[in-house]
Amino acid sequence: MLSTLQIVTTVVVGLLVGVEFAVAFIMSRILNALPDDSSQLGHAHGGRMLGRVMPFWYIGSVVLGVIWGVAGRHDGGAGLVVTAVGLLILSVVMSVLLLVPINNRNRTWTPENRPADWREQLHRWERYHYVRVAVIIAAFTLLVTALT
Structure with a gap:
């Protein structure tokens, strides 16, 4: 059961x-290259x-990580999982405090x-998003490392 949870969380x-x-690195560059409107x-x-x-994907990732951390607390990679969950929580906090306010304004704009x-x-x-991407890449790397 734990191995299934580990695989699902990692995926x-x-x-x-x-x-x-x-x-x-793809969509923003494509959209930024289009005419203003x-x-x-x-x-x-x-x-x-x-x-x-x-929001569901980010929170779901945190929840799966927490469950993995609790279920595998006696495994060798438990510290890596806990650190990964901490980074995923940081990504959620960054989203709520930095990215969501801008996105909420942006999604209502018209020309x-x-x-x-x-x-x-x-x-x-975009600058905040680059940092968030780095944070979740680090979390993913820790989860993959915890599997080995």
């Missing part, structure tokens, strides 16, 4: 890393779409109502 966090990496509308749509899914500094706000979101 869920790995997929989270993949999606967030793609957002940071299309770029802004694409970012808004992405914010609405991913804004519905990602008619967007603020003059909309690009600067999106660039700030």
Whole structure:
């Protein structure tokens, strides 16, 4: 049972890393290369779409990590799992405090109502997102290492 939990947790966090990496290094660059209206509308749509899914994915990753940490507390990799969970919690805190407020504004913008500094706000979101991606990559790496 523990090995199934370990695999499921690792896959869920790995997929989270993949999606967030793609957002940071592929989707944002594609959207930023579009003309202003299309770029802004694409970012808004992405914010609405991913804004519905990602909270469950992030919290689910934390919950799975906590369960793994408790169930495998006597295993050799328990410290790695606890550290990974700490990093996943940090990513949730970063999301709530730094990224979600910008995303909540962005997803309601249209070419008619967007603020003059909309690009600067999106660039700030991207910088925070790069840090969050690094944090969840570190968490994923620790989980994979705990499996060995």
